[in-house]
Amino acid sequence: MRHLKRTAKLGRQFEHRNAMLANLVCSLIKHKRVTTTLAKAKAARSVADKMVTLGKAGTIHARRLAAARLHARGPSGSLRKAEKRRWRDEEDVVRILFDDIAPAFKERNGGYTRILKLELRQGDAAQRAILEWVDYTTPALPPTAEAKPAEEKSESK
Numbered sequence: 680m681r682h683l684k685r686t687a688k689l690g691r692q693f694e695h696r697n698a699m700l701a702n703l704v705c706s707l708i709k710h711k712r713v714t715t716t717l718a719k720a721k722a723a724r725s726v727a728d729k730m731v732t733l734g735k736a737g738t739i740h741a742r743r744l745a746a747a748r749l750h751a752r753g754p755s756g757s758l759r760k761a762e763k764r765r766w767r768d769e770e771d772v773v774r775i776l777f778d779d780i781a782p783a784f785k786e787r788n789g790g791y792t793r794i795l796k797l798e799l800r801q802g803d804a805a806q807r808a809i810l811e812w813v814d815y816t817t818p819a820l821p822p823t824a825e826a827k828p829a830e831e832k833s834e835s836k
Contacts, residue, residue: 687722700726701750707792707810708749708772708780717806720794724810731791734781746773783815 689696703723707713708730715723730748733741745751751773754766767774784791790813797807 705749705772708776712811714809717808720808720810724792727792731781731784734776
């Protein structure tokens with residue numbers, strides 16, 4: 680009997696399904712919004728919410744659990760210092776989750792993602808959906824060096 684077994688199979692084997700959901704949640708963490716099918720979005724929502732809960736804990740153990748669930752890997756050893764820094768800022772999903780996303784949901788007790796339904800897909804008429812973070816605003820970027828001289832020129836006139 681399948682009582683209380685709520686896993687969405689998604690037509691895939693166990694390992695393929697977990698890898699697909701990990702990749703989908705990694706894309707959500709990096710890009711803050713993902714377009715996929717409705718069934719995959721509903722399955723990925725629970726994984727993403729659990730990752731934010733781990734991120735709110737903020738412990739080393741929670742980081743290791745999140746890295747294991749998301750199949751997160753570090754940069755290759757042959758990168759230069761600037762390339763490693765860029766990778767850390769843009770590609771390191773565990774760092775982005777724990778340092779950027781989880782603190783934004785510090786006061787929220789759950790429901791970190793929302794699903795917006797879209798039109799049907801052209802080829803197979805699958806219901807499409809957008810999976811995104813609720814009330815998440817990207818951190819403000821510091822002004823670039825190019826913007827400062829333009830402001831100084833306008834002030835001098």
